[in-house]
Amino acid sequence: MLRPVARGPAPGRKLRRRTAVLDASAISGASPQPGIHQLIAADGTSVADEELAPLVADVDDDQLLQLYSDMVTIRRIDVEATALQRQGQLALWPPMLGQEASQAGSLHALTMDDFIFPTYRENGVAYLRGADLAGIMSTWRGSANTGWDPHKFNMATPQIIIGAQTLHATGYAMGLVLDGKEALSIAYLGDGASSQGDVHESMVFAASFQAPVIFFCQNNHWAISEPVGLQAHAPIAGRAPGYGIPSMRVDGNDVLAVLAATRWAANRARSGGGPSFIEAVTYRMGAHTTADDPTRYRGVTELEEWGARDPIARVRAFLQGRGRLDEAAEAGVAARADTMAAELRNGCINMPDPAPMTVFDNVYTTEHAILDRQRDHYERYLAAFATTEGTTLEGSRS
Template sequence: MHQLIGADGTSVVDELLAPFVTDVDDDQLLELLSDMVVIRRIDAEATALQRQGQLALWPPMLGQEAAQIGSVRALEDDDFIFPTYRENGVAYCRGAKLAGIMSTWRGSANTGWDPYEFNMATPQIIIGAQTLHATGYAMGLTMDGKESLAIAYLGDGATSQGDVHESMVFAASFQAPVVFFCQNNHWAISEPVGLQSHVPLAGRAPGYGIPSLRVDGNDVLAVLAATRWAATRARSGGGPSFIEAVTYRMGAHTTADDPTRYRGVTELEEWRGKDPIARLRAFLQGRGKLDAGQEAALEAKADAVAAELRAGCINMPDPAPMSIFDNVYTSGHAILDRQRDHYERYLASFSGTEVDALAEGNRS
């Protein structure tokens, strides 16, 4: 497994990855740390909001900060991202508004951002389906002579889905510029990765003719280097790549899940010792590049982001009832028109006061 910063915060020599991060200085490492601190705070705030009834659901990313930050910071603005439902840290770094990200999980919108404004597709709930979308998009890039790439985020559980394997067949056959970025967080909801695969997940891709890397997913510098390696291949006509970022989901699968029912305390404590944020902190402190003032600035930024997120969520207006029919089809559709008519008549069956409240988008 490739690594550049060990769990204790010391430097590790890796001849393959090192050339891809020679330009990364201490200031850039501080920026990566800032990103990770902020998205961890986003995660904690969103989890609290769900517990307080402000969000319907939330998929925690606790423990996976290095995998998300290291990968997204290796991309160019014109690279198109196809996420799962857990890449909310990626969305934040891509520029999506905090209230927009929350709107999806509050049930107020189908997506929290314009995919074409941020070159990032809407969150994908169907496990593995985004790999098909990414591969098709990448094939289109090749046909148009573009030098950008597509990246598909997926979890370890998705590698058991047929969509993922179909995607790799097409990606290899057409040498599509797509990066399959697998965050192996060890649990597909309640099933351990060892039940799904008796070999490292990175070992599956070469069977399709796709080069792969297995990288320490809690080492943000190694993830940055590995993603740059894959991006360089894609942009130079080298075709697809597969990255297995070995990390750990320290929280629940979603806030509807209770991980204490299927995993032990010992396992969780072991991975807390590999915490991605603590690791980069130790690395920077060892180089004399992180002082108390910088730490305070990081926390202040995280506090400000959390306050903005909470205010945006709590003050978010509910959508008007009839807006559910917007943006379904580009033109008229008989079935949808019939449903709209039935729903309008249903709303009209209430008293005037109730209809007015519904029309303003307030829940009754």
Template sequence: MNDSRHGTPVPAGMHMHQLITATGERNSDELLDEFVSDIDHEALRGLYRDMLVIRRIDFEATALQRQGQLALWPPMLGQEAAQIGSVRALETEDFIFPTYRENGVAYIRGANLAGIMSTWRGSANTGWDPHEFNMATPQIIIGAQTLHATGYAMGIAMEGKESLSIAYLGDGATSQGDVHESMVFAASFQAPVVFFCQNNHWAISEPVGLQSHLPLAGRAPGYGIPSLQVDGNDVLAVLAATRWAARRARTGGGPSFIEAVTYRMGPHTTADDPTRYRGVTELEEWAAKDPLSRLRTYLLNAGMLDAETEAAIAAEADAVAAELRDGCINLADPEPMSSFENVYVDPHPVLDRQREQYRRYLSSFEGSAS
């Protein structure tokens, strides 16, 4: 057993499912193989394309923040396989409840690039219409989205629909009361919800081994929720595991919990300095397990990827990054009074009073010398 505070111990009986190794070799998995039997060469290249594009989005957004164009950005470097594998397993009608880091999921779901940036630039309260893409707005309050996902799933069950909800959460969120309550309700009502935990090993500066001495996937069975621990840097395994959970949800099997074991290779956000709490050797160890490198190696060894295709994917990623940069820089500043919009569905006297007070405050500057 691993006693390190910086890693999650794996006791006997807990198996981490994997289909593509860190060195790009294809494994067989008795449970997961069935769920990716339809994934052909073209689909694998598509998964690689998705991961490369969202990594390029991440690099561009980080650069924009460093250049003063964004107030903050939560990097997803190293977690591309977890985001792409999971979202590509979903159907359009499935409703997604993200954290603040699932910007890759939002892009694949169809959210406008400038819209995604608007939240982090401070130009808008949200970057997309939740009902247009069946994806809730980014949740900053740690773990709160699991409550929303469970409640939504209970509604799905009451209406007799075959869709599901999925809640993304990090390893740190599993220590929150909201997550505990969500899993209790999900199990009690057999709600069609998938709890998708990206264990990136660090809850800001606290290692996952400090808050959990056993794998996070081992917690769910205590609520009566089946769980899987999967290699979160293996996009094919993540796709298969999410399909496994989705089928359970759609066929009346109730909730599932997936622990995608991955690693946050960058900072928690651009306001963070990870060099203050983790060593270089740890980062190097996980860089060798990079999700893009392993799939690229597998594709090359299998003759599924050539230089021309790689160049085309890279050019597409660059074009997406250019569109993101242009859209971000050209975002219009919000009107001051717009901060009072979309706060309540119906008129509210307290909000009306605050709006009028702020309007008078702004009007006091009219006609003053610049």
């Protein structure tokens, strides 16, 4: 996100830093803050929401158990990937701890015809979409430009440039209309990205052309080290109606509510209703990335308060209260998660390094003289280090 420029105080005036008061009571107990939709409270009890409940009336306990298993697996993958980065096996990793409900709930409201435009943090979405775990890790290991085939999974490559994916999603959605298709696109973004110009330009175009796109904002309260209250003195979902886009604010730690909200937006898009904006109010329990130290800018109390609203714990309590999650079922969920973590670790550690010359692959759609010249220079440069007899440089050309 854009950071405010630091300036010194004017003569005779004291420097005062604007601080943001985080509303830690935004989602607590069985009575969520007005304006935030919720179906499962933090303590695992049901919440009556006349607007969302009909949208998930078909979700039975078995399906909710699947959502629970998906969230547990996503968290296990996240923990394993974080450990691999600390052990030097990954160059970087963006933790998704605490945001499992937002990712799993939204993904399950989509079809394979819908195109996903993620940020760099939707690795849980990618896994549930079907991407190979080792492939996902290849990006963060520095072995590949992307962890999956965008055309196979209808999911774009991870976007590092903050907010740029919203433009891509809007343009894609406009193309869907021109092609006469009933599918939609969804752009994931964070609260920090909501201040980027790209996001607002996207909403202008989406509203003007009634593009079937969902803007799914995971408000995890921290844009790196700046609290959401510093850049948003009112709910982020309130910005979209100014562009003529209906919005909904939902408990992002409630997987059932997220599923319902995303279905609401998807139904609008597929029926010609145009774009929608969802603000999933959640919390980033971990660091922004493994290069970040969140203890430098947030307190322990805040972390504990949001830990009590854990998205996995509430579904576990809900299912246990309905007699659907016994020890055997819990063991099965844990076993699945451990299996995926082992697959991830094995695939990452045994991942072969890419051949040096493959850096020139997929740069341009057609070959040209400048690329050939660069390839030739780089090949001769690397050959200078090949001092061992038999050393070869495998590349993109045979």
